[in-house]
Amino acid sequence: MIPDEVRRLAEGQAALRRVTSVAASGAPPQTVFEAVTSEASAVLGGALIALTKFEGGGTDSVVVAQTGDHVAVGARLHLSGDGVAKRMWQSGRAERIDDYTGIADATTATDLGVRAVVAVPVHVDGRLWGALSVSSKADPPPAGTEDRLAVLAEIVAAAVVSAAARESFRALADEQAALLRVAALVAHRAGQIEIFEAVATEAARLIHDEATTLVHYEGNRTFTVLAHRNGPAPVGTRYTVPVDDGGTSNEMMRTLKPARLDHYDAFPDRTYYSRKFGVGSSVSVPIIVNGRLWGALGVVNEGRRLPADTEERLGKFAELVASALANVEAHAALEHFAARQAALRRVAELVARGAALGEVFDAVATEASNIFGESPAELFQYDGADCTVVATCRSSVPVGFRSRADGDSAGARVLRARRPCSFPALDETDSAGPREAGRPRELNGGASVAVPVVVEGRLWGGLATTTRGEPPADAEDRLAEFAELAAAAIANAENKEKLRASRARVVATDNEVRQRLQRDVHDGAQQRLVQTVLSLKLALDAADRGEDTVELVREALEHAERATVELRDIVHGILPPALARGGLRAGIESLIAAAPVPVDVDLTAQPGERLPNDVEVTAYFVVAEALTNVVKHARATRVRVTVAGIDGELVVEVTDDGAGGADTNLGSGLTGLTDRVDALNGTLTLTSTVTAGTTLRAVLPLPDADAG
Amino acid sequence: MPDSILVVDDDASVRGLVVRILRSWGHAVIGEAGSVAEALTYADARRPGIALVDIGLPDGDGFSLTRQLRAKPWAMRVVIFSSDADPSNVAAAERAGAVGFFPKDELLSPALQRLIEDSADDDR
Numbered sequence: 119m120i121p122d123e124v125r126r127l128a129e130g131q132a133a134l135r136r137v138t139s140v141a142a143s144g145a146p147p148q149t150v151f152e153a154v155t156s157e158a159s160a161v162l163g164g165a166l167i168a169l170t171k172f173e174g175g176g177t178d179s180v181v182v183a184q185t186g187d188h189v190a191v192g193a194r195l196h197l198s199g200d201g202v203a204k205r206m207w208q209s210g211r212a213e214r215i216d217d218y219t220g221i222a223d224a225t226t227a228t229d230l231g232v233r234a235v236v237a238v239p240v241h242v243d244g245r246l247w248g249a250l251s252v253s254s255k256a257d258p259p260p261a262g263t264e265d266r267l268a269v270l271a272e273i274v275a276a277a278v279v280s281a282a283a284r285e286s287f288r289a290l291a292d293e294q295a296a297l298l299r300v301a302a303l304v305a306h307r308a309g310q311i312e313i314f315e316a317v318a319t320e321a322a323r324l325i326h327d328e329a330t331t332l333v334h335y336e337g338n339r340t341f342t343v344l345a346h347r348n349g350p351a352p353v354g355t356r357y358t359v360p361v362d363d364g365g366t367s368n369e370m371m372r373t374l375k376p377a378r379l380d381h382y383d384a385f386p387d388r389t390y391y392s393r394k395f396g397v398g399s400s401v402s403v404p405i406i407v408n409g410r411l412w413g414a415l416g417v418v419n420e421g422r423r424l425p426a427d428t429e430e431r432l433g434k435f436a437e438l439v440a441s442a443l444a445n446v447e448a449h450a451a452l453e454h455f456a457a458r459q460a461a462l463r464r465v466a467e468l469v470a471r472g473a474a475l476g477e478v479f480d481a482v483a484t485e486a487s488n489i490f491g492e493s494p495a496e497l498f499q500y501d502g503a504d505c506t507v508v509a510t511c512r513s514s515v516p517v518g519f520r521s522r523a524d525g526d527s528a529g530a531r532v533l534r535a536r537r538p539c540s541f542p543a544l545d546e547t548d549s550a551g552p553r554e555a556g557r558p559r560e561l562n563g564g565a566s567v568a569v570p571v572v573v574e575g576r577l578w579g580g581l582a583t584t585t586r587g588e589p590p591a592d593a594e595d596r597l598a599e600f601a602e603l604a605a606a607a608i609a610n611a612e613n614k615e616k617l618r619a620s621r622a623r624v625v626a627t628d629n630e631v632r633q634r635l636q637r638d639v640h641d642g643a644q645q646r647l648v649q650t651v652l653s654l655k656l657a658l659d660a661a662d663r664g665e666d667t668v669e670l671v672r673e674a675l676e677h678a679e680r681a682t683v684e685l686r687d688i689v690h691g692i693l694p695p696a697l698a699r700g701g702l703r704a705g706i707e708s709l710i711a712a713a714p715v716p717v718d719v720d721l722t723a724q725p726g727e728r729l730p731n732d733v734e735v736t737a738y739f740v741v742a743e744a745l746t747n748v749v750k751h752a753r754a755t756r757v758r759v760t761v762a763g764i765d766g767e768l769v770v771e772v773t774d775d776g777a778g779g780a781d782t783n784l785g786s787g788l789t790g791l792t793d794r795v796d797a798l799n800g801t802l803t804l805t806s807t808v809t810a811g812t813t814l815r816a817v818l819p820l821p822d823a824d825a826g
Numbered sequence: 827m828p829d830s831i832l833v834v835d836d837d838a839s840v841r842g843l844v845v846r847i848l849r850s851w852g853h854a855v856i857g858e859a860g861s862v863a864e865a866l867t868y869a870d871a872r873r874p875g876i877a878l879v880d881i882g883l884p885d886g887d888g889f890s891l892t893r894q895l896r897a898k899p900w901a902m903r904v905v906i907f908s909s910d911a912d913p914s915n916v917a918a919a920e921r922a923g924a925v926g927f928f929p930k931d932e933l934l935s936p937a938l939q940r941l942i943e944d945s946a947d948d949d950r
Contacts, residue, residue, distance in 0.1 A: 640882065640910065645837055648909040651931040652843050659850070659934065677839075 126161075133157040134269060141277045144284070150277035151183035154250070154270050159185040161266060162252055165259065166232075169240075169274060170195065171248040176207040179249070188253060189230055199223035202237040206249055212238040212268065216258035227253075234258035238267040242278045250274060289324075289431060296320035297438045304442045304449075313446050314345035317439055321415050322347035324431050328424060334413040339371065341414070350418060366402035370414060376403040376429035399424050403432045407444045461485040462599055469607040472614070478607040479509035482581065482600050487511035489596050490585040493564070497571070497604060498529050499579040505529045508579070528582040532568035536577060538594035540567045565589045569598045573605045573612070620793050627790050638688050646681035650674045697738050701728045705738040706759060713745050715774075717757045725763030725820065733818050736794045737761065737770045740802070743791050744772035744814040752776025752812060766820050767800075773813040780806035788814075829875025830855035831942070834865045834891065836884050844878060844933060851939055862886035866894060873900050876942055879924075881908040881915065889922040896923040905941060907933060 140153040155167040168184040179195040189195075197204045200221050202213040214236045218227040227235065236259045237251035250271045252259050300320055303313045314332055322330035331349035333341040336356070343355040351357070359367045369377035378401045400418040404411055415436050417428055465481045479497050487495035494513035498505040500523055507519045523530050532539055542565055567589050568582035581601045585593070653674035657667040689695065690708075697705030703721050710717040728734070741759055748754050754776030762769050788804065795802040800818040831853055835841045841858050848856055857872055859865035862885045865877070877895055881888040892904045906919040911929035919927035926941050 641837075644909045645840060645930075648930040649839060649843060652847075652933060655931075655934045656843070656846065656850075 130161050130266065133161045134273075137270065137273050141273050141280070144280070147277050147281035148183070150281075151274065154274050154277075155183040155185050158250065158252070158267060158270050162259070162263065166253040166255075168251050168253065169248060170203065170251070172203075172207060172246060176204075179203045182248070188232070195226050197226070199225035201226050202235045202251060203249055206237055206239055207246065210239060210246055212236070212264045214258075214264070231255055236263045236267065238264055238271045240271045240274045240278070242275050242282075247275065247278060289427075292324055293431070293435055293438065296324055296435060297442070300439055300442050304445050310446055310450060311345070313442075317415075317443070318345040318347045318349070321432060321435055321439075322417075324435055325417060325425065325428050328417045328428070329419060330432075331416045331418070332413065333416060335411045341367070344413070349416075366400045366416070367414065370402040370404050371411065374404050374406065374411065376401060376433045378424070378429055380423050401428045401432060403429060403436045405436045405440050405443060407440050407447065412440065412443060412447075458489075458596065461488060462603065465600060465603045469603055469610065472610065473607075475607060475611045476509070478604065480511075482604045483509040483511040483513075486581055486583050486597055486600050487513075489600075490567075490583055490589060490593065493583050493585050495581070495583040496529070497579065497581050500529075500533050500577060505533070505579065528566040528568040528584070529580050532570050532580045532582065533577065536570055536572075538567070538569040538598055540565050540589060540594060542566075565593070567593045567597055569594060569601045571601045571605050571608070573608045578605065578608055620796060623789060623793055627793075635688065635692070638684075638691075642684035643681045643688065646677045646684060650677040650681065653677060693735065694738070697734065702734045702737055702761065703727070705734070706741050706761070709738075709742055709745060710759070713757070714749055715745075715754055715757050717745070717759060720758070720760045720762075723760075723762030723764075725768065729768065730821055732798055733768055733820060736798055736800070736818060737768060737816065739791060739794060740770045740814065740816040741772055743787050747780070747787070747814075748772070748774045748776060748812075751780065752778075754811070763820065766822070768818045768820055770816045770818070771813060772815075773811060775811045777808070778806045778810050778812050779808040780804060780812045791816075830857055830872050832857045832859060832865060832868055832872070832874040832877040834859045834862075834877060834883065834888070835880040836860045836882070837880075840880070840930065847933055848942075851942070853942070860884075862891045862894075865891055869895055869898060869902070873898075875900075875902060877902060877904045879904055879906050880930075881906060881910070889918055892919070892922040892924050903941070903944075905938065 134157075137150070137153050137157050141150045145153075151169050155169050158167045159165055164186075166184070166186040166188040168189055169182050170179040171182050172178070173180050173194075177197060179197055181189050181191050181193045181195070184191060195203070197207065200223050201218075202215050203226070205213040205215075214234075215221065215224075215227075216234045218224045218233055218235070221227075227233075230253070232253040232255060234254040234257070235251055237249040239246055240248045240250055250267050252263060252267060297320075300313065300316050303316050308316075318330050318332040321332070322328060327347070329346070329348040329350065331346040331351065332344045334344050335341055338358070339361070340356060340358045343349070343351050343353050345353060359365070359371065361368075364379070366377035366379050369379075380399050400416060401424055402414050402416045405413045405415065415432050417424055417432065462485075465478065465485055468478050468481050483495045483497045486497070487493055488511075492512055494515075495511045496507050496513050496515050497509040498507045503523060504520045505523050505527075507515050507517050510517055521527060521529070523533050528539075528541075531541070564585040564587055566582060566584050568580055570580050571578045581597055581604065583597065590596075651674075653670050657670035657674065660667045660670060694705055694708050696708035702724065706719060706721070710719060729737070744759075745757065748757050752774045754774035757772065757774045760769075760771045760773075788802070792802050795816050795818065798818050800816055802814070802816045804812065804814050806812040831848055833841050833844045833848070833856060835844065838860065841860070845856050845858065857868045857874060859868050860883075862883050865879070868874070869877070877892075879888040879891055879895075883891065888906050888908070892906060895902050895904055904922075904924045905926050905928060906915070906922070906924045907928045907930050908915060909930045911931075916927045926938070928935065928938050932938070
């Protein structure tokens with residue numbers, strides 16, 4: 119072996135060892151690249167060495183390391199003309215051009231003043247990554263240069279692979295850490311704003327603090343900015359992406375995949391982002407939650423090209439963060455639900471406690487206002503012609519304000535519709551109340567939502583509110599829940615009032631009965647008995663004087679007899695002995711015996727000879743009152759009384775063939791009777807048609823025979 | 827001319843009995859009234875010295891009639907009677923200015939007779 123050759127080989131081996139040890143030490147790729155180029159230069163006798171990286175799909179070659187300052191690191195060489203780089207991109211193999219002077223369009227070599235170049239490919243993971251080349255401004259590099267460079271190119275490839283692996287690990291670690299920070303916020307139930315800000319901040323950190331924006335997709339091609347890190351649009355900004363927009367948002371919506379646009383200036387008039395925020399380059403990655411577009415992470419800058427891995431890193435983070443955001447959303451929904459239930463419970467407790475109606479009304483108006491973010495709410499009552507506001511919250515309408523129910527207000531509309539309704543809010547029609555004169559009629563983007571308040575099947579009034587923005591989809595249902603509570607409270611209060619009135623009537627009737635009884639006894643039987651006593655005393659005096667006493671004794675007898683008759687009438691009025699002794703049949707028979715109108719009685723379907731005492735007495739009074747009314751008002755020629763047991767109920771019916779046309783609003787006699795029938799949970803109905811007679815019908819529940 | 831006696835009761839048969847009792851005691855000039863209004867008319871016309879007044883009257887009660895009669899510009903002794911023997915009537919009658927109260931079935935009692943006879947020694 120020639121000693122020079124041995125020396126060169128030894129030098130080559132030493133250079134390889136140095137480069138290999140630099141690469142193996144885990145030095146950054148740039149250090150390895152510089153070591154490779156300088157060692158190659160040394161081995162090749164101070165030759166001009168360059169390490170370049172292909173970019174742009176073979177259109178560009180970027181210098182990553184070099185020797186001899188023959189080309190600048192970072193220089194981007196456009197592979198437009200002929201040259202080794204272009205040939206290598208096509209062949210994938212080592213290329214050599216010994217004399218560029220014979221090549222017409224060798225622009226790059228000409229620019230660099232290079233005559234000959236030998237280049238070997240750097241393959242990374244089977245892909246052409248770049249080239250390691252030696253250039254000469256004079257003689258072509260010697261034969262065998264390719265082999266010597268090839269060994270070093272492999273070391274470059276190994277360094278690239280291991281650096282990429284390290285970078286990938288670090289990126290993964292960064293992503294995990296970023297996600298952990300977001301997840302911790304979610305776990306601690308941080309507020310939505312805080313979580314959204316963390317997402318934007320962490321996303322920005324992953325991509326070298328590029329301006330990053332988190333947006334929420336509202337539907338209808340509209341996004342709202344939730345948070346950003348140095349982003350161009352403030353939080354809360356809403357923007358709608360035009361259908362023909364050339365920006366990344368549009369493409370992302372279409373593909374549901376990350377989208378990139380580097381040269382916005384290529385679409386001077388078409389991109390929303392560019393026009394609105396002066397953006398020059400952007401990447402948008404979708405955030406998909408539960409299979410639908412929840413929002414996006416967007417990165418923008420003003421012209422500088424975003425790093426190549428932006429989509430990938432942001433995309434991965436978006437995927438990971440989606441589940442966290444889904445949690446936030448679910449949690450928010452849960453809180454929403456809980457708040458709604460709590461609001462309902464507050465009102466329901468008032469209703470259950472039997473709170474004053476005014477208090478319940480105020481609570482209903484307040485909660486209705488709270489549902490839609492403190493919107494004005496009014497509860498109003500309807501009286502057949504007008505609406506009267508009975509409670510409000512955050513409303514300019516005063517309580518007590520009356521308005522016509524045939525107008526265009528939310529209240530008037532819902533009363534006509536008798537079902538929940540919503541419509542765009544006009545300032546002039548957004549409530550049941552008045553508007554300031556001269557105020558401009560404008561759409562405020564909100565909606566009037568109104569629901570009827572129906573109390574036991576009767577239209578009582580309504581509940582109306584006006585939202586500032588688009589109302590939630592379940593707005594009517596939610597308002598209706600409070601309307602139902604209001605209705606329950608009203609029904610409670612009304613029933614309580616009915617009960618109170620009924621009790622008052624019972625007490626009044628009782629007092630009246632006592633007074634009448636007292637008067638009847640005092641003016642009647644008692645007087646007669648006093649007279650009897652006086653007459654007898656006079657007779658005794660007369661007898662003492664030896665006078666005739668016959669007349670006085672006869673008087674006493676007459677008084678005593680009248681007292682007997684009057685007492686009998688009074689007792690009969692309290693409760694006929696016939697009824698007490700012989701049951702309903704005997705009671706009714708005693709009634710009709712005295713009736714001045716012929717009465718047909720059908721008791722064949724009466725369930726038993728004796729009925730519960732309450733039922734017998736009430737049924738008796740139904741017949742007695744009906745017969746009294748027939749005699750007083752009906753001008754009837756015939757009356758029919760039917761008593762029948764039907765399905766566990768006693769049905770008592772008194773029908774006449776008289777003039778009819780009785781006031782079905784139950785007069786005072788019938789009111790007392792209604793109270794009696796109500797007390798037994800029965801029903802009393804009066805049917806009266808002009809010239810077709812009158813029927814009074816009572817249905818009284820009979821206690822279960824088995825249970826008894 | 828002896829003072830007349832006025833009997834006030836809305837029940838004519840009771841009035842008849844009372845008149846008969848008074849006659850049996852020797853009183854001849856007796857007026858009758860069935861109501862407060864009739865009683866006041868009679869009183870103004872005849873200026874009776876004694877009135878026997880029932881409590882229950884159709885247009886008022888015996889206590890208020892007693893007060894009105896006692897306010898007349900001549901002295902009048904009023905005895906209140908009733909078929910209701912409630913003892914509280916005694917005090918009420920006294921407060922109204924009556925000289926006594928009698929249950930109707932005791933209208934024959936010598937005590938009433940004395941009350942009426944005493945009218946002659948009254949502080950007129």
